[in-house]
Amino acid sequence: MNAEIIAVGSELLLGQINNTNAKFLSQQLADLGVNVFYHTVVGDNAGRLESAIKIAENRAELIIFTGGLGPTKDDLTKETIAKHLQTNLVMDDTALASIEEYFKRTNRPMTENNRKQALVLSGAKVLPNDYGMAPGMFYQTENKQYMLLPGPPKEMEPMFLKYGFSAIKSQSVEEAVISSRVLRFFGIGEAMLEAEIEDILDNQTNPTIAPLAGDHEVTLRLTAKHHNLDAALTLLEEKEKEIMAVVGDYFYGYDDTSLFKELSKRMQEKKLTLSAAESLTGGMFQETFTSIPGAGGLINGGVVCYTNEVKAKVLNVKLETIKNEGVVSATCAKELAENVAKLMESDIGVSFTGVAGPDELEGNPVGTVYIGIYHDGEARAEKLNLGGSRTSIRKRSSLYGAYFLLKSLA
Amino acid sequence: MNAEIIAVGSELLLGQINNTNAKFLSQQLADLGVNVFYHTVVGDNAGRLESAIKIAENRAELIIFTGGLGPTKDDLTKETIAKHLQTNLVMDDTALASIEEYFKRTNRPMTENNRKQALVLSGAKVLPNDYGMAPGMFYQTENKQYMLLPGPPKEMEPMFLKYGFSAIKSQSVEEAVISSRVLRFFGIGEAMLEAEIEDILDNQTNPTIAPLAGDHEVTLRLTAKHHNLDAALTLLEEKEKEIMAVVGDYFYGYDDTSLFKELSKRMQEKKLTLSAAESLTGGMFQETFTSIPGAGGLINGGVVCYTNEVKAKVLNVKLETIKNEGVVSATCAKELAENVAKLMESDIGVSFTGVAGPDELEGNPVGTVYIGIYHDGEARAEKLNLGGSRTSIRKRSSLYGAYFLLKSLA
Structure with a gap:
């Protein structure tokens, strides 16, 4: 099956935002074994949108639209498709109820144009929007499939994962099983990782191996194709073993995980609580940790300790430490980690002190960072x-904190 | 003049990277007064690329290509265009010398396929690559213009700014000045804002007004065209006044700013320091604030107070408050804001307590949030x-905190 992704929105053509939806959907479709041959971006203009639809129908069986499902006048994706396919828009009662409920809950008046969002293509399968108002749609004709998704990624992505993916999968005629697995590595650069496993990369056939530099980490996506699922999984296992023998030291997790998710799982298993004292990271470590649902129960609280006064008065760093070694020092990091754990009555303490820039601090160049870890009565940095x-520098400090803690609790 | 941007590269269709080049070039073209009606992404495939070129020639006068100019076999942009336009590729001696020089300087052996990068369309204006090897090209026929740019943004962007922009500008018959301004609003949804200024939107001609829902905010981009710069600016001023008369209450800043940047500017002017007590936001407010260079000096420190114990023991929330009103209450928010300011010896205290979910808390539904503000000896929530x-919920709580503080310090 071949697909085309059409993003609708003048803001894309004005260069106000990136078309991240195309990237997300392309990855998902690759996992489904669907070939994406074109992305198109078109503005909020019915004539040009219809022309883009006709072109796409000549070169793709599945057309996925993002954007233009909102309440305003320039949102015209479903109206244009309905006209093009000579079908009607009908009110979807479930979607309407959900929109009304949203306004009720947030205590805001519902304007009339919001009702428009509950109109769907007659005969379409409706894809609920769990994070917004406009529902998505999946509509089939004899030989084409059309999927309409909202533009905001925070609505589109969960909708596609929960409802869109399976709608396409059930239609996919591809008989081969595509099985894939992502290996995640931290503390090694992309070029270095590729150099280490150069032989394996050069000789890849099935599974294929796609390296990708991510957000301060590197991933390898292994994808195996086979008509038998067990055989596909065995192909993945074998290739993974080969890779791990070379760069396993940097591996931390599979697929859609993160250092912080792995750390929170590990702490839950061991029933541990954690507190952080953050100077240069300014709260980033705690914010990232508590953004994981359920991870809040693992953190009692913590301190952002930007100034020397707060380090000394609130977290009891010794004045002689600050005077003799400075706040950018291993000793200060250890005291911060130990004292924040005690102040917050947590099992583990972690601290971040260093120089994020733009200026040097205490003669230490930008990028000098100490991470303190206190656990089982002992502190190290x-x-x-x-x-x-x-x-x-701030982001990687925070990630290294999670990485060191994860290795400490292995 | 109408333009289309064609990105060539299978990595885009596999979802490995975002097409950030299209965003960058669209912004640049908007500034030149060139309308971009379509973006296309196509893989490293000569047949599909030629088909995309034919479609673009039917709907644009200027076609800009990015990617596919490199040394490897799957780089075939200029080869495909040369064949399509029935012209030749010729060796450009300057580009070749620059490639040879590059290998000499980096002490690496030059492989034969690198010579291929110095081939250019016969008759094209060559655009030098100051940050890589493959040169760009600008080629004109009787009624079309073609620009070929390299794929890596760090090569493409400086090449376009230094050589591409002026090549297009000198061709552009449009003499008008384009001037634009972005107005940023917080605390009002996109639909509501558009409903409020519906008359103004319906009657827009010059300036045009483009609403955009951003990251929990709404922006309006006003764009005026005139052959005289002062007159263009006057058109912007007048339209801005009209808009502000209706929705000025929600306005917080111009162009490339943010609530946190505005807050830090305001605090710097007034020489104030701030501390935060964060429950549901888990450090997000402080992290966002301290991510602005220089804003660190405005924050002494703060507390993440997830558990009731930390709220009571570290931040001295009264036990009767917790018992009678709960931690999700105005009283608790006020005590947190006041006590964190005093503990950290800051002028202002802000606090966040509420229910981020997934579960209810103290009978309060998910989304109930109290923000406390302490300033000049008085606390409110x-x-x-x-x-x-x-x-x-966490993100918007943090933004509302900045918004309320900004309004308080007006």
Whole structure:
């Protein structure tokens, strides 16, 4: 099956936002074994949209639209498709109820144009929107399939994963099983990882191996094709073993996980609580940790300790430490980790102190970071020398904190 | 003049990277007054690329290609265009010398396929690549213009700015000045904002007004065209006044700013320091604030107070408050804001307590949030009922905190 992704929205053509939806959907379709041959972006203009639809119908069996399902006048995706396919728009009662409920719950008046969002193509399978108002649709004709998804990624992505993926899968005529697995690595760069497994990459056939530099980490996506699922899985297992023998030290998890998710799983298993003292990271470690549903129960609380005064008065870092070794030091990191754990009555303490830039601090160059870890009555510190921007130094410090804790609790 | 941007690269269709080049070029073309009506992405396949070229020639006068100019076999953009336009590729001596020089400088052996990168369309204006090897090209026929740019953004962007922009500008018959301005609004939804200014939107001509729902905010981009810059600016001023008369209450800043940037500017002017006590937001407010370079000096420190014990023991929330009103209450929010300011010796305190979900808390539904603000010896609290996911509730709470503080310090 061949697919085309059509994004509808003048904001894309004005360069206001990236078409991240096309990237997300392309990855998902690759996993389904569906070939994507074209992406198209068209503005909020009925004539040009209809022309794009006709072109897509000449070169794809599945056409996925994103955007243009909202309440305003320039949202015209479903209206244009309905006209093109000579079908009607009908009110979907479930979608309407959900929109009314949304306004009720958030205590806002519902304007008339919001009702328009509950109109769907007559005969379409409706895809519920669990994170917004406009429902999606899956509509089939004799030889084409049309999927309509909302534009905001935070609505589109969960909708596709929960409802869209299976709708397409059940239609896919492909008999071969596509099975894939993502291996995630931290603490090694993409070029270095590829150099280490160069022989394996050069000789790949089935599974294929796709390296990708992600958000301060590197992933390898292994994809095996076979008409038998067990055989596909065996192909994956074998290739994974080969890879792990070379770079297994940097591996931390599979598929859609993260360092923080792995850490929270590990802590839940061991029934441990954690507190953080954050100087240069300014709360990023705790924010990332508590963004995982359920991880909140593993953190009692913590402190953002930007100034020396707060380090000394609130977290009892010794004045002689600050005077003799400075706040950018292993000793300060250890005291912060131990004292925040005690103040918050947690099992584990972690601390971040260092130089995010733009300026040097206490003679230490930008990128000097100490991470303190307190556990089982003992404190230790790890020193990092990080390159990159202020944002990148903060982000990687926070990730290294999770990485060191994960390795400590192995 | 109408343009289409064609990105060539299978990695885009596999979802490995975002087509950020299209965003960058669209912005640049908008500034030149060139209308972009379509983006297309096509893989490294000569037949499908030629078909995309034919379609683009039917709907655009200027076609900009990105990608496929490299040394490997699947780089075939210029070969396909040369064949389609029935012209030849010729060796460009300057480009070849620059490639040879590059290998010499980096001390690497030059392989034969790298020579291929110096081949250009016969008759094209060559655009030098100051940050890589493959040169760009600008080629004109009687009624079409073709620009070929490399795929990596770090090569493409400087090449376009230094050489591509002026090549197009000198061709552009449009003498008008394009001037634009973005107005940013918070605390009002896109549908509501559009409903409020429906008359203004319906009657727009020059300036045009493009609404866009952003990351929990709404923006309006006003774009005026005139042959005289001052007159264009006056058109913007007048339209802005009309809009502000209706929805000015929700306005917070212009162009490329954010609530947190505006708040840090305001605090710097007033020489104020701030501390936060964060329950449901788990550090997000402080992390966002300290991510702005220089804003660190405005925050002494703060507390993440997830559990009731930390709220009571570290931040001295009264036990009777917790017992009688609960931690999800205006009283608790006020005590948190006041006590964190005092603990950290800051001028202002802000606090976040509420229910991010997935479960209810103390009988309060998910989305109930109290934000406490302490300033000039007085504490007050704002109540919110937010919809959406856990992530969205946390994010919007943090943004509302910045918004209320910004309004308080007006």
